[in-house]
Amino acid sequence: MSEINVQLNDGVAAQMPGPITVGEALKKLDRDAAKQALAARVNGREVDLAFTLGDEQNGGSVRIEPVLPETLEGLDVLRHSTAHLLAAAVLDLFPGTKLGIGPALLEDPRYGFFYDVITPNALTEADLPVIEKRMRQIASRNLAYRRDEITKAEAMRLFQERDEPLKCELIDEKAGETVSVYYIDNSPFIDFCLGPHVPNTNKLRAFKLLSLAGAYWKGDAALPQMQRIYGTAFFTQEQLDAWLKQREEAEKRDHRRLGRELDLFSIQEAYGQGLVLWHPRGGAIRREMEDYLRGQLAQRGYGLVFTPHIAKRELWQTSGHEQNYADVMFSPMELEGTEFRIKPMNCPFHIGIYKSAQHSYRELPLRYAELGTCYRAELSGTLHGLMRVRGFTQDDAHIFCTPETVRDEIVDCVNFAFALLGAFGFEKFKIELSVRGVNTSKKYLGSDEQWKRGEDALVEAMESQGLAYERMEDEAAFYGPKIDIKVEDAIGRLWQLTTVQFDFNLPELFELEYIGEDNKPHRPIMIHRALFGSMERFFGVLIEHYAGAFPMWLAPLQVAVLPITDRVNEYADKVAAELRGAGFRVETNLKSEKIGAKIRDSQMQKVPFMLVLGDREMEQGNVAVRERAKGDVGVMSIEEFKTMARRLVDSRALSNM
Numbered sequence: 001m002s003e004i005n006v007q008l009n010d011g012v013a014a015q016m017p018g019p020i021t022v023g024e025a026l027k028k029l030d031r032d033a034a035k036q037a038l039a040a041r042v043n044g045r046e047v048d049l050a051f052t053l054g055d056e057q058n059g060g061s062v063r064i065e066p067v068l069p070e071t072l073e074g075l076d077v078l079r080h081s082t083a084h085l086l087a088a089a090v091l092d093l094f095p096g097t098k099l100g101i102g103p104a105l106l107e108d109p110r111y112g113f114f115y116d117v118i119t120p121n122a123l124t125e126a127d128l129p130v131i132e133k134r135m136r137q138i139a140s141r142n143l144a145y146r147r148d149e150i151t152k153a154e155a156m157r158l159f160q161e162r163d164e165p166l167k168c169e170l171i172d173e174k175a176g177e178t179v180s181v182y183y184i185d186n187s188p189f190i191d192f193c194l195g196p197h198v199p200n201t202n203k204l205r206a207f208k209l210l211s212l213a214g215a216y217w218k219g220d221a222a223l224p225q226m227q228r229i230y231g232t233a234f235f236t237q238e239q240l241d242a243w244l245k246q247r248e249e250a251e252k253r254d255h256r257r258l259g260r261e262l263d264l265f266s267i268q269e270a271y272g273q274g275l276v277l278w279h280p281r282g283g284a285i286r287r288e289m290e291d292y293l294r295g296q297l298a299q300r301g302y303g304l305v306f307t308p309h310i311a312k313r314e315l316w317q318t319s320g321h322e323q324n325y326a327d328v329m330f331s332p333m334e335l336e337g338t339e340f341r342i343k344p345m346n347c348p349f350h351i352g353i354y355k356s357a358q359h360s361y362r363e364l365p366l367r368y369a370e371l372g373t374c375y376r377a378e379l380s381g382t383l384h385g386l387m388r389v390r391g392f393t394q395d396d397a398h399i400f401c402t403p404e405t406v407r408d409e410i411v412d413c414v415n416f417a418f419a420l421l422g423a424f425g426f427e428k429f430k431i432e433l434s435v436r437g438v439n440t441s442k443k444y445l446g447s448d449e450q451w452k453r454g455e456d457a458l459v460e461a462m463e464s465q466g467l468a469y470e471r472m473e474d475e476a477a478f479y480g481p482k483i484d485i486k487v488e489d490a491i492g493r494l495w496q497l498t499t500v501q502f503d504f505n506l507p508e509l510f511e512l513e514y515i516g517e518d519n520k521p522h523r524p525i526m527i528h529r530a531l532f533g534s535m536e537r538f539f540g541v542l543i544e545h546y547a548g549a550f551p552m553w554l555a556p557l558q559v560a561v562l563p564i565t566d567r568v569n570e571y572a573d574k575v576a577a578e579l580r581g582a583g584f585r586v587e588t589n590l591k592s593e594k595i596g597a598k599i600r601d602s603q604m605q606k607v608p609f610m611l612v613l614g615d616r617e618m619e620q621g622n623v624a625v626r627e628r629a630k631g632d633v634g635v636m637s638i639e640e641f642k643t644m645a646r647r648l649v650d651s652r653a654l655s656n657m
């Protein structure tokens with residue numbers, strides 16, 4: 001028998017006779033870790049606890065790192081294993097089900113895992129509790145997750161026999177010579193999967209199925225339609241309960257529901273998914289966003305430009321969008337032998353403005369800003385209210401500058417973002433630096449040297465401001481590295497809004513120039529930046545952040561005038577007209593309802609101030625003021641109310657107190 005030297009992390013080590021499973025070896029080194037472990041890494045490679053240390057490790061030394069609960073890696077194993085449990089339950093309940101894929105989700109705030117299935121009869125929401133119950137039954141039987149290694153041909157035969165065409169397709173495309181398949185023993189489930197998984201179903205105690213959605217096989221609308229079952233899993237029931245509670249809070253704030261209830265916007269099937277209709281009340285908020293932004297742009301030396309929604313196809317070829325961005329562009333359209341494409345970005349148009357004249361270094365930086373409406377061919381399954389849409393308006397800008405000033409321009413963009421987001425009530429930020437990275441999966445334009453220069457400029461800009469950031473590998477734009485700013489909302493969720501991108505490629509592709517101090521032509525650097533990101537998405541985030549109760553300056557309806565009896569209707573109209581004349585958004589409720597009903601209605605609409613008017617107010621020319629959170633705040637003259645309301649609006653106060 002051969003001996004293996006096994007070491008636990010960087011700590012204790014022992015000689016053990018092989019072959020021995022990782023689980024047993026762990027037990028000899030640390031009983032507690034062995035009991036806790038969900039899987040392990042052996043010399044850096046993730047394996048199941050049932051993995052055997054044998055011939056391969058013969059006579060050598062092995063380092064074992066247990067994958068433990070309360071780690072991201074552990075959560076990944078737990079959730080992925082729960083996805084298998086889900087598939088097992090579905091197969092058990094609905095024989096003949098075809099399985100797609102079932103990954104863990106760690107970044108998605110809404111879900112923890114999913115499995116794509118085609119069941120003999122389409123599932124409904126009512127099936128979810130039934131499936132979840134079956135999952136619990138299977139879990140309680142403490143069945144083992146068992147791995148088997150077979151040849152590719154055997155695997156193909158196995159899944160053909162089981163009539164699993166999608167799995168066969170995956171094996172055909174992805175498998176090497178040998179294939180690992182996983183069983184949950186004594187269940188009908190087998191999967192083609194690399195693992196690792198938990199050793200047995202007993203480890204899965206806190207999970208919940210959440211929802212059902214449509215999905216396409218491989219995300220391709222031309223391929224079979226599937227159903228996606230979403231769920232989540234945690235290490236403890238307490239964690240799951242806390243998460244469900246936060247989710248409930250998030251649902252109360254759901255911008256799609258509030259958008260309907262407060263009459264802010266709609267997205268209608270008849271007009272197309274992902275295309276937003278802004279109603280007057282949503283439009284009022286948008287106007288405030290735009291007005292604030294335009295004021296700031298003027299102060300910060302931006303020129304406002306306007307450009308068309310379509311351009312000749314060749315332009316998108318020159319810009320590289322057609323080569324690098326084609327999958328989200330709408331198809332070309334033709335007129336008199338010329339092809340046009342609708343814009344997914346505004347950049348080439350601003351380049352056109354820059355190129356329309358010669359520039360000297362003295363004119364730079366040139367900052368062009370546009371509320372530019374773009375269109376992207378997002379798949380229907382990825383659309384989500386205002387957060388992910390097909391038509392949206394970016395608060396876009398492009399800055400053309402010299403290499404000497406690029407750092408200062410980036411600093412200014414970042415500070416502009418903080419000021420803007422702060423004005424709308426966001427105080428906590430997270431900054432990410434997205435770079436090309438070492439192992440790139442995407443197509444990137446430009447040389448190593450250029451990428452390094454771009455990254456250095458962004459890093460210098462952030463360090464000069466003492467800003468902490470996280471580095472994200474392989475997350476850059478195809479033309480350059482970028483800084484992304486996420487905001488934390490009222491219930492602690494992060495939303496990606498601002499992006500500041502460094503670009504040396506488009507100036508090259510479009511042969512942009514400026515005349516330098518040396519009287520010779522030079523290439524400018526281009527910065528792309530959007531601060532709100534898109535007006536639609538920011539609006540969605542704003543609705544959820546405030547749960548629809550907007551501060552006075554943003555509220556679509558700022559004052560509701562509520563007469564107690566018909567006798568004061570005329571006075572109510574007079575008060576409303578006076579406030580409207582002073583620039584406030586006001587409505588009078590002249591319905592023949594009790595005052596209580598009128599107040600309730602305004603309260604539901606989250607109107608910041610209600611003016612309750614009776615005979616006495618009319619006689620004295622006063623208003624009785626109610627604030628939506630505080631209730632009665634007393635009687636005052638119209639003039640006094642106007643002054644108070646004006647102060648809240650002008651200072652863009654975030655609370656009415």
Ligand SMILES: [Zn+2]
Binds near residue numbers: 084182193194195197
């Ligand atoms: Zn798996």
Ligand SMILES: [Zn+2]
Binds near residue numbers: 345346347398528529
């Ligand atoms: Zn751009």
